[in-house]
Amino acid sequence: MGRPFQVIIDKERCKGCGLCINFCPLNLLVISNEINKRGFHYATVRDNNRCKGCAQCAIICPDVAIEIYR
Amino acid sequence: MEKAIFKRPESLYETPFHYCPGCGHGIIHRLIAEVIDEFGIRERTIGTAPVGCAVLNYDYFNFDVCECAHGRTPAVATGIKRVRPKSVVFSYQGDGDLAAIGIAEIIHTALRSERITAIFVNNCVYGMTGGQMAPTTLLNQKTQTTPFGRDPKKAGFPLRVCELLATLDGATYIARTALNNPKNVLKTRESIKKAFLTQIEDVGFSLVEILSPCPVNWKLSPVDSIKWMKERMIPYFPLGEFKTPFAK
Amino acid sequence: MKGNEAIGEAAIRAGCRYYFGYPITPQNELTAYMSKRMEEVGGVFIQAESELAAINMVYGASAAGGRAMTSSSSPGISLKQEGISYMVGAELPGVVVNICRGGPGLGNIAPSQSDYFQATRGGGHGDYYTIVLSPSSVQESADLVFLAFYLADKYRNPVIILGDGFLGQMLEPVEFKNPAFGRLPRKRWALTGAKERPPNVIRSLYLKEGVLEKRNWELSKKYERMKKEVRYEGIYLDDAEFIVVAYGICARISKASVLLLRAHGLKVGLIRPITLWPFPSGVIKEVRDKIKRFFVIEMNLGQMVEDVKLAVEGRTSVSFYGRPGGGVPTPEEIYKVIKDGKGYF
Numbered sequence: 046m047g048r049p050f051q052v053i054i055d056k057e058r059c060k061g062c063g064l065c066i067n068f069c070p071l072n073l074l075v076i077s078n079e080i081n082k083r084g085f086h087y088a089t090v091r092d093n094n095r096c097k098g099c100a101q102c103a104i105i106c107p108d109v110a111i112e113i114y115r
Numbered sequence: 116m117e118k119a120i121f122k123r124p125e126s127l128y129e130t131p132f133h134y135c136p137g138c139g140h141g142i143i144h145r146l147i148a149e150v151i152d153e154f155g156i157r158e159r160t161i162g163t164a165p166v167g168c169a170v171l172n173y174d175y176f177n178f179d180v181c182e183c184a185h186g187r188t189p190a191v192a193t194g195i196k197r198v199r200p201k202s203v204v205f206s207y208q209g210d211g212d213l214a215a216i217g218i219a220e221i222i223h224t225a226l227r228s229e230r231i232t233a234i235f236v237n238n239c240v241y242g243m244t245g246g247q248m249a250p251t252t253l254l255n256q257k258t259q260t261t262p263f264g265r266d267p268k269k270a271g272f273p274l275r276v277c278e279l280l281a282t283l284d285g286a287t288y289i290a291r292t293a294l295n296n297p298k299n300v301l302k303t304r305e306s307i308k309k310a311f312l313t314q315i316e317d318v319g320f321s322l323v324e325i326l327s328p329c330p331v332n333w334k335l336s337p338v339d340s341i342k343w344m345k346e347r348m349i350p351y352f353p354l355g356e357f358k359t360p361f362a363k
Numbered sequence: 364m365k366g367n368e369a370i371g372e373a374a375i376r377a378g379c380r381y382y383f384g385y386p387i388t389p390q391n392e393l394t395a396y397m398s399k400r401m402e403e404v405g406g407v408f409i410q411a412e413s414e415l416a417a418i419n420m421v422y423g424a425s426a427a428g429g430r431a432m433t434s435s436s437s438p439g440i441s442l443k444q445e446g447i448s449y450m451v452g453a454e455l456p457g458v459v460v461n462i463c464r465g466g467p468g469l470g471n472i473a474p475s476q477s478d479y480f481q482a483t484r485g486g487g488h489g490d491y492y493t494i495v496l497s498p499s500s501v502q503e504s505a506d507l508v509f510l511a512f513y514l515a516d517k518y519r520n521p522v523i524i525l526g527d528g529f530l531g532q533m534l535e536p537v538e539f540k541n542p543a544f545g546r547l548p549r550k551r552w553a554l555t556g557a558k559e560r561p562p563n564v565i566r567s568l569y570l571k572e573g574v575l576e577k578r579n580w581e582l583s584k585k586y587e588r589m590k591k592e593v594r595y596e597g598i599y600l601d602d603a604e605f606i607v608v609a610y611g612i613c614a615r616i617s618k619a620s621v622l623l624l625r626a627h628g629l630k631v632g633l634i635r636p637i638t639l640w641p642f643p644s645g646v647i648k649e650v651r652d653k654i655k656r657f658f659v660i661e662m663n664l665g666q667m668v669e670d671v672k673l674a675v676e677g678r679t680s681v682s683f684y685g686r687p688g689g690g691v692p693t694p695e696e697i698y699k700v701i702k703d704g705k706g707y708f
Contacts, residue, residue, distance in 0.1 A: 050120065060136035062330075062337035068297055085136070103121040104297040107141035107337075108132055113120040158558035161427070164566070173564045179554040181426045182566035184449050187419035190411065194423020194431065195554060197381060197407045202427075202556055220419075223412035 050098040051114040052090045058110035059087035065102035071095055074102060124148035126157045126177050137337025139294045139327025140169050143236060146304045150311055160203045161195050163188050167209040168242045186217025189224035192231045203314060205232040211241045214250040214274050225320045228285035232310045233322040238329035246332035250274045253351055277324050281357035287319025289357040293326035295344040309361055318360045326352055366501045367392035367531040370460055373508035374432055376539050380406035381431035383420035385413060387439045388472045389528035390462035414439040418446030425455040426565040428553030430512060434460035437478050447521050448487030452567025456515035460524045462531040465689035473689025474528035479666035482525050483640040492586045495523045495639040499615045501535035513544040518589050529612040595643035596635040600650055603632030608671050609660040610636045617660050619694035624701055644674035656680040658701050663687050
């Protein structure tokens with residue numbers, strides 16, 4: 046096991062469409078109760094440590110709001 | 116040192132998209148930018164901005180862009196490419212632009228085998244103007260101008276653009292992809308790559324039709340929209356490569 | 364050389380390397396000529412799928428920095444208006460030749476001047492002007508092509524050459540004088556690829572409140588500068604009591620009538636606008652107070668006569684004589700109109 050993956054969601058870019066949540070195979074993403082400056086409930090990472098870096102969330106994100114680093 | 120597994124492409128500005136939640140344009144913009152980055156052609160790419168939701172795409176694309184009149188994009192792209200044959204020129208068009216008002220332009224651009232790439236965004240609806248029937252609107256699909264569902268007796272049948280263009284000798288790479296799941300998004304990226312390569316290697320005209328969600332005008336949630344794509348759109352608009360100069 | 368071919372040859376010599384056309388009578392010789400000559404000079408010729416496509420190819424070629432042109436005749440020019448409006452909005456140069464024929468509708472293929480309003484009032488949607496050049500001989504057709512390309516680049520605006528079927532089909536000797544114009548600025552705005560510079564965008568959409576209004580005011584300043592390009596030919600203006608105002612082939616016919624009238628002792632002069640927009644109102648204003656009557660002769664129902672009346676401002680009489688629908692007046696016919704003091708209006 047190498048370093049953990051870092052899923053970084055730019056909350057101001059997110060429009061809360063929920064597609065990332067729909068496709069995360071490990072169910073690691075949720076919609077936040079908080080809203081961003083544009084009034085959207087944004088997606089947020091519940092548990093970064095379990096991320097396997099498959100990038101499904103980033104690939105489907107229509108707003109390029111997700112970047113993944115390791 | 117942190118390694119980027121997934122990162123914003125350089126051919127896109129930082130500006131957040133103005134598109135509605137769950138709209139496919141953002142994914143398509145990103146895929147185009149990724150391919151341009153991968154080929155290292157940003158400094159010789161000339162894109163187009165169509166009439167429709169993507170009319171402000173130059174706010175996002177970090178390369179030269181030419182705004183075009185509705186439907187005339189392939190003609191404008193032809194003019195650009197003939198002056199700058201070493202540039203990589205792509206048209207970015209919606210279904211109204213390409214398949215209704217501009218159907219003549221796309222057919223003849225394909226017949227001339229112009230060395231341009233058409234990125235055709237098919238979401239079965241006119242988005243910008245508020246959800247009217249498009250030439251690709253499915254039968255029984257409700258839109259602002261087919262409030263009882265599209266009835267072929269009154270409003271005709273949906274147009275399958277790839278199948279039509281694939282009959283043309285000048286069309287070189289013709290493919291249809293969809294944005295309904297990450298796997299198909301990656302396939303779309305591959306098709307965009309091949310389409311650009313068809314142009315870069317001076318092989319001929321290329322077009323990628325991308326089935327793309329428009330949750331707001333479909334009156335569905337983003338997640339329901341991609342289900343609708345699988346259940347309704349893809350059966351009518353089958354995915355795949357209709358013509359290719361590459362070995363499969 | 365035929366007028367249509369002379370226009371083509373002049374365009375090639377003016378450095379035009381991109382021609383996009385669609386067949387329509389009576390300008391077909393021009394398209395055919397370009398298909399041959401562009402091949403010889405290594406330029407681009409495309410027979411487009413429609414006039415809409417042709418003008419938009421001009422738009423694209425011009426956006427990429429090329430010297431581009433298209434040509435057509437009246438019904439086809441109507442179709443090109445969309446593109447012309449977009450070119451003005453995006454400030455793209457280009458030359459559009461209209462070898463005018465009879466209208467409305469499909470009309471006929473006879474020479475006509477029925478597109479004066481369309482050409483001089485912008486023509487398409489929006490609020491704009493294009494320079495309109497009107498030749499009256501094959502030689503002048505060629506000369507004005509050089510000027511058209513220069514002015515288009517100078518002002519980043521399309522320029523219209525308004526001929527007619529007569530001029531297009533006429534055979535006359537022609538000499539191609541490549542005139543030396545002023546230096547033109549580099550096309551830094553052109554789409555060449557964003558190498559070592561920020562991206563260029565060619566556009567005419569300005570959605571934010573007040574932005575388009577501001578931009579249109581800026582464009583209006585450009586139209587004011589374009590007004591300095593006014594050109595006309597004046598004959599016998601010094602002692603004239605009557606003045607004939609006519610343009611294009613109609614002016615050439617009228618000139619013969621003026622000479623005939625002079626021979627009969629009538630002090631008649633001629634004003635021939637070479638630029639229809641900007642219209643040479645200045646010369647009319649200069650002479651109007653000593654003129655008993657202006658006779659406006661046109662091959663239409665009376666279009667330029669409105670510009671003459673605007674310049675005359677009611678200070679003297681203005682008569683009109685016209686032949687619409689492809690009718691071409693004879694010198695004797697015009698002679699009689701003026702001698703008898705007749706005319707409509």
